[in-house]
Amino acid sequence: MRSSSPELSQDLTASELYKCIQAARDQQQKANNARKELHTLKRQLADVTNTHDSAPQHGRKTKKMVDSGSEEDTKEIKKLGHKFVMMKMIWLPDLSGTIHTKLDDQYNHLERFENHASKVQGELVDLLDLLPQKFHGEIMQSKWLIKTFHKAMQNQRSNTHTRLRNQCRPEIFDCMAINLFSIESHRDKFRQMIGYVERDNRSARYDRFNVPSLHKNYNGSFDIETARWAVSADTTLTVQGVQTGINWHADLEKCIQYLQNGLDRHKASVLKLFREWDELFFPNSETSLACNNDDKDHEDQTMKDVMNMLDADEEEAPAEPQTDE
DNA sequence: CGGTAGTGCAATGTCTCGGG
DNA sequence: CCCGAGACATTGCACTACCG
Structure with a gap:
């Protein structure tokens, strides 16, 4: 069926152009309706098919894994997948593998980035932390949940x-459209900004912490006082950048490790300070934190209190960088 | 109440990679 | 070389919250 709208051409009047747009919108609406109808029909067909499939079967019953979730659960898992990307980790290269890994009771978050196994444990802890109790256990290993979560992460x-x-880059970096025209112009404009350094004539690389875009007023080297967040330059958001060769996933892990170390050291130094105060003002007190080894429970409780107080504190300062070479 | 911004999501296209 | 699967990017619609 042909629309009554005028043919598209460069010399259309405003009203003719408006008619074209209206016609296009009508067609779009029809297409959307048709799509919805098709979806409904497919749903109905699936229901009929499922009815036949559920007929009694002979033979040994096998233990059935959960292979689909309710509409509400699916919705919730999608949201959690989005949240995971923004709050925990941008990539989970082997989500299924991580989920099928057994949780190690001995896992220590301070050693999270020591090796592959501890990284996986860290990811698993993050997942268990994020997912509500009702999704723990067998359901967490279901294909349905893994697929939904994975897809939601990809989407996010x-x-x-x-x-x-x-949509935001020119504003963020105060640059012109020409700088974003090609990979080459983009690279020339931004690579110094994201840490590109030429060591000598033969070797060049992207530094992880000596990065101008990570600093408010960059003075040529890493400065703990001015570090801040920035974004990057590869054309695709992949674990390893195609153009730069930067391993963004490893960089992210290093940043998390760096922040985590900072938090832990901050807590440790404050705890040390508490102990010194305690020793100074109550040298013979039974509640002394420094020397009273007999009263371990009390010390543990005090430590917990301090940790809780620090956990409630939102302002944290990062510590010195980790060497990664 | 209407406009706008933010967000979620399905559809679709491109690209890469591995298997036959 | 072809094909299918998977990863990723882009687009546009739908929905919601907020604001004047």
Whole structure:
């Protein structure tokens, strides 16, 4: 069926152009309706098919894994997948593998980035931390949950990437459209900003912490007082950048490790301070934190109190960088 | 109440990679 | 070389919250 709208051409009047747009919108609406109808029909067909499939079967019953979730659970898992990308980790290269890994009771978050196994444990803890209790256990290992979560993470990455790079980047970096025209112009404009250094004529690389865009007033080297967040330059948001070769996932892990160490050291130094005060003002007190080894429970409780107080404190300062070479 | 911004999501296209 | 699967980016619609 042909629309009554005028043919598209460059010399259309405003009203003709408006008619074209209206016609296009009508067609779009029809297409959407048709799509919805098709979806409903497919749903109905699936229901009929399922009815037949559920007929009694002979033979040994096998233990059935949960392979689909309710609409509400699916919705919740999607939201949690989005949240995981923004709050925990942008990538989980082997989500299924991580989920099927047994939780190690001995896992220590301070050693999270020591080796592959401890990294996986860290991811697992993050997942268990994020997912409500009702999704723990067998359901967590279901194909349905893994697939939904994985897809939601992918979706969130893509959305964030597109909206951040294509819709906000000129404003963020105060640059011109020409700088974003090609990979080459983009690289020339930004690579120094994201830490590109040429050591000599033969070797060049991207530094992880000596990065101008991570600093408010960069003075040529890492400065703990001015570090701050920034974004990057590869054309695709992948674990390893295609253009720069930077391993963004490893960088993210290093940043998390760096912040985690900072938090732990901050807590440790404050705890030390508490102990010194305690010793100074109550040298013979039974509640002394420094020397009273007999009263371990009390010390543990005091430590817990201090930790809780620090956990409630939102303002934290990072510590010195970790060497990664 | 209407406009706008933010967000979620499905559809779709491109690209890469591995298997036959 | 072809094909399918998977990863990723982009687009546009729907929905919601907020604001004047």
